[in-house]
Amino acid sequence: MNAARSLTLRSISKSYVAGQNVVDGIDLDVQPGEFVSFLGPSGSGKTTTLMMIAGFERPTAGEIGIAGRTIDAVEPYDRNIGMVFQNYALFPHMSAAQNVGFPLRMRRVPKADADRKVAAALAMIGLSEFAARKPAELSGGQQQRVALARALVFEPDLVLLDEPLGALDKTLREQMQIELKRIHRELGVTMIYVTHDQTEAMAMSDRIAVFSQGRIEQIGSPTEVYFTPRTSFVASFVGDSNLLRGRTLGDGVVDVECLGTIATGARDLPAGRDVSILIRPETIRIRPAATAPSPTGSTMRIEEVVNYGESYLVVGRKAGRDLRVRVPGIDMPPVARGDDCTIEWDAARVHVI
Amino acid sequence: MARSTVTLSLLIAILLAGPMFIVVPMSFSTAPSLQFPPPGFWLGYYRHFFSDPNWTGPVVNSFLIGGGTMVLAMLLGVPASFALVRHQFRFRALFRLLVLMPLIVPHIVMALGYYSYFGLLGLVQSMTGVILAHTCLSIPVVVLTVTSALVNFDRRLENAAANLGARPLTTFRLVTFPVLRPAFLVAALFAFIHSFDEAVIAIFISGRDSATLPRQMFNSFQMEADPAISAASSLLLAAVLAVIGMQLAARLVRARRPRHPA
Amino acid sequence: MSQAPALQIEAAPRAGRRRLSALMRGPFLLYLPASLFLTAFFLVPLALVVWMSVSEPTFGVANYTAFFASHYDLAVLGRTFRTAFIVTIASLVLAYPVAYVAARRGGAVSAFLLSIVALSFWTSFLVRTYAWMVILGARGPVVGLLVALGVSPPPRLLFTTFAATFAMAHMLVPFMVLALYAVMKRIDEVHMRAALSLGARPLRAFLTVYLPQSLPGVLNGATLVFITCLGFYVTPTLIGSPQDKMIAGRIGQEIEELLDFGAASATSMILLAAAVALFVLYDRLFGIEKMWR
Numbered sequence: 001m002n003a004a005r006s007l008t009l010r011s012i013s014k015s016y017v018a019g020q021n022v023v024d025g026i027d028l029d030v031q032p033g034e035f036v037s038f039l040g041p042s043g044s045g046k047t048t049t050l051m052m053i054a055g056f057e058r059p060t061a062g063e064i065g066i067a068g069r070t071i072d073a074v075e076p077y078d079r080n081i082g083m084v085f086q087n088y089a090l091f092p093h094m095s096a097a098q099n100v101g102f103p104l105r106m107r108r109v110p111k112a113d114a115d116r117k118v119a120a121a122l123a124m125i126g127l128s129e130f131a132a133r134k135p136a137e138l139s140g141g142q143q144q145r146v147a148l149a150r151a152l153v154f155e156p157d158l159v160l161l162d163e164p165l166g167a168l169d170k171t172l173r174e175q176m177q178i179e180l181k182r183i184h185r186e187l188g189v190t191m192i193y194v195t196h197d198q199t200e201a202m203a204m205s206d207r208i209a210v211f212s213q214g215r216i217e218q219i220g221s222p223t224e225v226y227f228t229p230r231t232s233f234v235a236s237f238v239g240d241s242n243l244l245r246g247r248t249l250g251d252g253v254v255d256v257e258c259l260g261t262i263a264t265g266a267r268d269l270p271a272g273r274d275v276s277i278l279i280r281p282e283t284i285r286i287r288p289a290a291t292a293p294s295p296t297g298s299t300m301r302i303e304e305v306v307n308y309g310e311s312y313l314v315v316g317r318k319a320g321r322d323l324r325v326r327v328p329g330i331d332m333p334p335v336a337r338g339d340d341c342t343i344e345w346d347a348a349r350v351h352v353i
Numbered sequence: 354m355a356r357s358t359v360t361l362s363l364l365i366a367i368l369l370a371g372p373m374f375i376v377v378p379m380s381f382s383t384a385p386s387l388q389f390p391p392p393g394f395w396l397g398y399y400r401h402f403f404s405d406p407n408w409t410g411p412v413v414n415s416f417l418i419g420g421g422t423m424v425l426a427m428l429l430g431v432p433a434s435f436a437l438v439r440h441q442f443r444f445r446a447l448f449r450l451l452v453l454m455p456l457i458v459p460h461i462v463m464a465l466g467y468y469s470y471f472g473l474l475g476l477v478q479s480m481t482g483v484i485l486a487h488t489c490l491s492i493p494v495v496v497l498t499v500t501s502a503l504v505n506f507d508r509r510l511e512n513a514a515a516n517l518g519a520r521p522l523t524t525f526r527l528v529t530f531p532v533l534r535p536a537f538l539v540a541a542l543f544a545f546i547h548s549f550d551e552a553v554i555a556i557f558i559s560g561r562d563s564a565t566l567p568r569q570m571f572n573s574f575q576m577e578a579d580p581a582i583s584a585a586s587s588l589l590l591a592a593v594l595a596v597i598g599m600q601l602a603a604r605l606v607r608a609r610r611p612r613h614p615a
Numbered sequence: 616m617s618q619a620p621a622l623q624i625e626a627a628p629r630a631g632r633r634r635l636s637a638l639m640r641g642p643f644l645l646y647l648p649a650s651l652f653l654t655a656f657f658l659v660p661l662a663l664v665v666w667m668s669v670s671e672p673t674f675g676v677a678n679y680t681a682f683f684a685s686h687y688d689l690a691v692l693g694r695t696f697r698t699a700f701i702v703t704i705a706s707l708v709l710a711y712p713v714a715y716v717a718a719r720r721g722g723a724v725s726a727f728l729l730s731i732v733a734l735s736f737w738t739s740f741l742v743r744t745y746a747w748m749v750i751l752g753a754r755g756p757v758v759g760l761l762v763a764l765g766v767s768p769p770p771r772l773l774f775t776t777f778a779a780t781f782a783m784a785h786m787l788v789p790f791m792v793l794a795l796y797a798v799m800k801r802i803d804e805v806h807m808r809a810a811l812s813l814g815a816r817p818l819r820a821f822l823t824v825y826l827p828q829s830l831p832g833v834l835n836g837a838t839l840v841f842i843t844c845l846g847f848y849v850t851p852t853l854i855g856s857p858q859d860k861m862i863a864g865r866i867g868q869e870i871e872e873l874l875d876f877g878a879a880s881a882t883s884m885i886l887l888a889a890a891v892a893l894f895v896l897y898d899r900l901f902g903i904e905k906m907w908r
Contacts, residue, residue: 056512076515089513093531102527106518150517354720355817362716363724365709366731369788372746373738375756379749388754429649436645448646451653457894458661459846461863462883465870466660469667489657492649550739553848553863557870570741574748574853583749586742593737597730 006032007053007158007190012062013214014048023048024214026062030192032157035184036219037201038194040211041237046194049211050160053192055079066157077106082151082159082189086166088143090135096146097122097131103154121149124183141172148180152187161193165200177203198238202226210234227280232353235278242281242323248273253295254352258319263295263347278351281326286314288333290340297344302337316341373590380583402584410562411569415549418480418565422487422548423541429488430495430544431537437496438503456493460553463490467558478560486554491544498543502536664880671877678881688865692885695862698780699844703837705784706791710836713788714795715829719804729796736789744850747782748773751854779855783844790843791836798832831901838897842890862886 007030014023023045030036038046051057053064055076063070071079090099100121104114122128125145135143144164151159161180165173181204184191195201201208202222209219210233218230229235232243246256250271252264264277290299300316300323312332314325325343327333335341375389380398382391402408430452436442437449455463467486468477476482510532514524530537552567559568566585573579668678682688717728735743749755751772758769772778802825810820848863855861860868862882869879 054516056515076512077518077520079516080518081516083513083516085509085513087507087509089507089509091510091514091528091532102514102519103517106523154518354716358712359716359720359724362712362728365713365788366728369709369713369735369785370731372750372785373735373743375746375749376742387749387752389749389752389756389759429652432645433649436642440642440645442642442646444646448650451650451658455653455657457842457890459863459883459886459890461846461848461866462664462887463657463660465866465876465879465883466664468870469876470660470663485656489653492653546737550741552739552741557867567739567741570745571849571853574741574745582745586745589742590738593734596737597733601726601730 006030006067007192008063008065009049009053010063010065012049012052012059012064014045014052014057015060021060021214023052023059026214026216028209028216028219030190032190033188035181035191035193035204035206037205037208038192038211039196039198039201039208039238041196043213044211045214046209046211047162050162050192050194053158054081054083054160080154080156082154082156084144084147084151084159084161084164086162086164088135088147088164090143090147090150092135095132095134096127096138099135099146100150100153102150107154117153121153124152125149125179140167141176144168144176145179148183152183152189156189158190158192161191163195165195173200180204202238208238210237212237228351229278229353232276235276235351235353240281240324240326242279242284244277244279244321246275246277248275248352252347258321258323259298260293261295262350264350264352265348266352269352276353278353279345279349281313281324282311283345283349284323284325285344286325286327286333286335287342287344288335288339289342291342294344296347297342299340299342302335302339302341305335305337316343376583376586376590379580380587382580382583385580398580398584402581402588405581408569408581408585411564411566414480414559414563415566418483418487418563419545419549421480421484422491423545425484425488426491426495426544427537427541430492430540431499433492434496434499434503438500452496453493455490460490460551464554464557467554471558477558478563480559480563483555483559483563483565484548486558487548487551490551490554491547494543494547495540498540499533499536502533506533664883666880667876668880668884671875671880678877679885681878682881682885688882691860691862691865694776694859695845696889698776698783698861699841701780702784702787702844703841705780706788706840707833707837709784710788710791710795711833714792714799714832717792718796718799718802732789732792735786736793740786740849743786744782744853747778747785747850748854751778751781773854774856776856776859779851779861782850782854783847786850787840787843791840794836794839795829795832798835799829802828834897834901838893842893845889846886 007028009026009028012023012026012028013021015021026045026049028036038049040046048057052059055071055074059072064072066079090096091102094102097118101114101118104117109117118131119128122131125148127142127145127149130138130142130146135146138146144167147164165176168176177200180191184204193201193204202225205222207219207221208225210217210225212233218225218234220228225234225238229238235241235243244256244258246254248254248266248269248271249261250269252267252269253261254264254266254275254277255261256277262277269275291297293299298318300318302314302316303322304313304315306313306315307329310329312327312329314327314335316323316325323343333341378391378394379387379389381394381396382388383393383395383397384391433448433452437445437452442448463486467482471477471479471482474482476485506529510528511524514528515521519527549565550567551565552571555565555568556571559565570582570585573582669676671678713728713732717725717732751757753769753771753773757772761769806824806828807820810824811817815823846863847861848867851861852864852867855864863886866879866882866886869875869882873879
């Protein structure tokens with residue numbers, strides 16, 4: 001492992017009022033070149049943690065290290081970390097080129113070199129002709145790209161991004177996500193990305209750290225976090241879910257509310273445990289007409305059918321609970337509101353938390 | 354919006370501005386007293402205004418006093434604004450009250466106070482005295498303007514500068530000050546004008562050598578209705594028109610610059 | 616990789632503050648100069664006035680009792696309040712339509728209105744008083760018009776309380792407009808449209824939706840204009856009636872003609888008390904910051 005550019009957080013905590021931890025014991029190892037997202041709802045501590053890495057907040061406890069050195073005592077202007085702020089924070093009185101050149105100026109890079117790097121950075125984000133424009137003369141998407149170029153031009157070891165795409169509309173946001181991935185790939189720089197949008201985190205990250213109430217509930221690849229969430233919170237926050245409470249009966253069989261006894265792939269779980277069952281809506285199939293319940297199936301009465309074009313969301317009711325099913329548009333069976341239908345799934349796809 | 358409302362507002366506006374312009378033809382009038390319409394036209398009063406030291410002296414004084422007040426009020430008021438907006442300290446509420454008090458106390462009361470006080474200090478009828486008094490009056494103006502700008506200032510710009518490697522003083526020099534500069538200029542201008550136009554205190558405490566333009570105008574009103582007043586008034590009116598005209602022009606120019614695409 | 620155990624770092628102020636350059640060790644260097652200056656050159660002279668009111672020419676509250684026993688002085692006080700009240704109402708009536716149109720119309724009309732208001736606002740009181748001196752003078756256009764209409768002998772307009780009131784109202788309209796405009800600009804257009812869509816006719820919508828929301832601006836402006844008018848010196852002295860003075864003119868008279876500093880101080884204190892009382896009332900109800908923003 002190249003320790004030269006790794007980031008470590010050890011038992012990081014932060015409180016503003018004694019006894020109330022906004023960030024509560026965060027442990028994290030980020031490998032060089034990784035794209036890690038901090039995902040969570042507002043108030044979960046993800047932005048505060050980011051601010052501590054940047055140096056704008058001091059941890060109440062714990063250590064932050066880059067390349068093996070603790071940086072707690074290092075001022076923000078000496079940390080050599082790139083940062084893209086939520087509202088871009090472009091200097092309004094400087095042109096795009098001057099903004100991008102600012103960090104080079106701070107590092108006393110000779111003018112000729114600086115000009116070259118600024119030109120290259122602007123070219124990388126496709127805004128070479130806009131070099132002389134002030135931020136007020138640029139669109140939101142263009143400003144965001146300038147902010148990114150400014151954070152990258154001095155080749156930092158680490159780039160922090162604080163919900164940078166929040167102010168953009170949907171199409172632009174998706175474009176920028178692809179752009180960011182491309183830049184990440186080309187430059188190989190470590191990136192930490194804060195967002196509350198789980199689709200965004202899924203699309204862009206090598207690993208996702210799911211935050212809740214100041215703690216990291218799970219860190220893992222998007223696949224791990226999506227298909228094998230470790231807590232109910234992660235299960236419900238990332239992606240659409242059907243979460244049911246139940247009790248293990250041994251050998252992978254669980255007695256869950258609403259569906260009765262079902263089979264799961266978790267054969268080594270002892271009996272008598274209280275667990276949560278996760279069945280992702282897209283893993284459920286619908287068949288018209290009701291049949292008898294089975295370990296991998298049930299029935300429900302359809303309450304709503306929502307057509308999203310490429311998929312359908314079918315919300316049904318069984319034993320007082322709502323169940324959600326997603327069906328690809330082309331596979332939609334002929335069912336409608338008020339029908340009773342059969343739902344089926346694979347035992348292997350049922351995840352036990 | 355109803356046509357009649359708009360017309361009404363325009364009418365009132367014209368009634369508001371109209372009367373002021375009467376000073377212009379008066380300044381060209383040949384009549385020695387307040388006669389309108391003027392019987393004839395000449396430039397005599399302008400010539401009188403620009404050549405009589407009784408008038409040119411006060412004009413110079415007003416500029417000097419205004420300039421002194423502006424500098425002093427800015428030097429005192431800008432740090433005070435930063436203290437009020439960005440820091441917590443024990444006497445903050447009291448300090449804010451102190452800074453705003455000159456706006457509450459009627460000038461005539463302060464005139465009496467200064468008249469006695471400067472008498473004790475030996476500063477009566479001196480430029481210094483007027484500058485000191487005017488500075489007190491201009492500090493709240495500066496503070497209100499600058500605190501308003503500071504409150505609206507995006508601290509994240511300073512965070513960004515720090516993150517990019519700038520130390521605190523560099524951040525202030527390259528980011529905070531340039532962004533706040535328009536507000537500083539406005540505050541300085543307000544401070545200057547507040548002093549330049551101030552009449553009541555100047556009437557009571559500026560002497561013959563340190564007389565300000567407002568004092569001279571006031572005395573002329575009372576004593577002989579010296580028609581040079583009309584010349585002075587027209588010039589002041591023209592100055593205000595010029596500044597407002599420039600502002601409008603600047604806004605028009607800014608509107609022409611390329612804006613970002615929708 | 617360091618093996619140090621997790622340190623218990625005490626909560627420290629934001630990193631950026633720790634290494635502020637030696638110049639700014641704490642906020643006191645920022646507020647101390649202004650505090651000292653204002654104390655020395657504002658509070659002390661003010662305190663001097665308070666002192667003189669109870670010490671000139673002898674110790675005691677003689678000046679105050681004399682004031683409240685004097686018909687003349689009480690009349691001055693009453694006249695001042697009455698005039699300030701009339702001026703406030705008049706300027707409100709004139710300013711409201713202007714501010715309303717300027718805030719809602721936009722475009723060239725608003726720009727024009729605001730420019731006119733700015734022009735009035737920035738032209739000194741002396742210039743505007745002079746203009747009224749000409750207009751209302753014995754040889755001015757108003758008298759000329761009245762004579763042409765057959766009113767003979769023409770009434771005396773200058774050096775009357777009427778002239779002072781009229782001119783002051785005219786001069787304070789810009790203040791009122793700006794106070795109203797600041798609040799009106801923040802009233803969301805959407806509310807009026809919602810009211811109209813719900814069936815209210817324009818006048819009703821205005822009275823029930825817009826007017827109440829503009830009330831803070833009305834109160835701001837009214838308080839500001841009223842207090843300014845209370846302490847107005849220049850205009851009443853120049854074109855007001857010399858017999859029927861307002862309180863600021865009375866103080867001036869006590870200083871310059873009567874040379875009675877005790878009386879002048881006491882009268883000043885009474886004026887100050889009125890102004891402060893109004894400000895305190897305003898602050899209690901709305902918060903003093905709202906007055907100028």
